[in-house]
Amino acid sequence: MSTIILGIESSCDDTSAAVIKDGFLLSNVVANQAVHESYGGVVPELASRAHQQNIVPVVHEALKRAGVSKEELSAVAFTRGPGLMGSLLVGVSFAKGFARSLGVPMIDVNHLVGHVLAHFIKAEGDENKHPSLPFLCLLVSGGNSQIILVKSHSQMEIIGQTIDDAAGEAIDKCSKVMGLGYPGGPIIDKLARQGNPEAFKFNKPHIQGYDYSFSGLKTSFLYSLKDWIKEDLNFIENNINDLAASLEKTVVDILMDKLKKAAKAYGIKDVAVAGGVSANTGLRNAFLDHAKRFGWNVFIPKFAYTTDNAAMIAMSGYLKYQDNDFATIDMPAYSRVSLK
Structure with a gap:
C-alpha cells in the first residue's frame, strides 16, 4: 500500500502545500505574499492574515495537481517551527484539524x-x-547560517553557526543601505553578475572554530560607503555592480572558508548546501569550484527547494512516517528552536 504525505509550510510569508507518494514528489504549490515589498521586510500580522486566506486554496491545488484525494492521505506533515508564531499557528491549526477530520496521523517537522x-x-x-x-550541510538563509553534520535523517549536529547576523540578513541589510528593494538577495545576485568581485575589500571576521559572524561585515560595508560617499555623492550609483559583486564575494568567502575547514577536519567528501541563500549564483559557483579543487561530491538543491516550500516538509514527514514518529494534538508551534 502506498504512503502518501501532505506537507504544509507556513513558517514565514509563503503558504505552501505539497504531496509526496512513496518518496516521490507529486506536487508543490507556493503562494507568495507581495504585500511585504513596500515595507522592506515581512510584517508578521499581514503574513498571518495572508496565510489564512491562502491555506485552503493552496492545499486544494496541491491535492488536485497530485491527482490525490484527501481520503488517500496516509498522514499530514506540518512545519511546527521555528518561524513567525502567527504564521505557524495558521499552518499548525489547519494541519491538526485536517488530520483529525481524516483520522490520519500528524507529523511535526522542524x-x-x-x-x-x-x-x-x-x-x-x-x-x-x-x-x-554522514555528510555536511551548509544551511544559509535570512535567519540561519549553520554547518550541520548530518548523521541520519533523524540525527543532526550543528558544529558551527553564526554568533550574530545570518548571511542572508547581512546581505539584505547592505542592500537596504544602498537603497535597493526587498528582498535584497536576488537583487544583489543579479547586479553581482555584472560587477568586479575584487573591486572593493570589506572586513572579514576572525572567529574560532566553525562559527560565523556577519555583523562586522555589515558595519564595515556601512562605514566604507559613508567614506566613499563623502568624496562622491553618486558613488553608489556609479559603482553599484562592483559593490554587489564585492559584497557577495566576501560573504561567500566567509561561508566557504569555515565549511572547507570542517570538511577537512571531519574527513567528509559529500557536502551539501540548503536554505534561501543557496540560490545565490556566487555561492553555487563556489561549491562547484570546491568540488574540483578538493574532490568534494557537492549537492545543490533545485531553486524550487531553496526558499520555504512544502516539498521539504512532506519529504521530512515521509521519512518520519517510516519511523512511526508522529505528533500529538497537544504539540504547540514554537518560534525559536535549534535542530532536534
Missing part, C-alpha cells in the same frame, strides 16, 4: 531539518542523487 532533507526529494525524470551519510 523547518531547519526540512531544508536539510530537501536533498532527499525525488521526482520522476530527475537523477535523484542524494548525499551519502
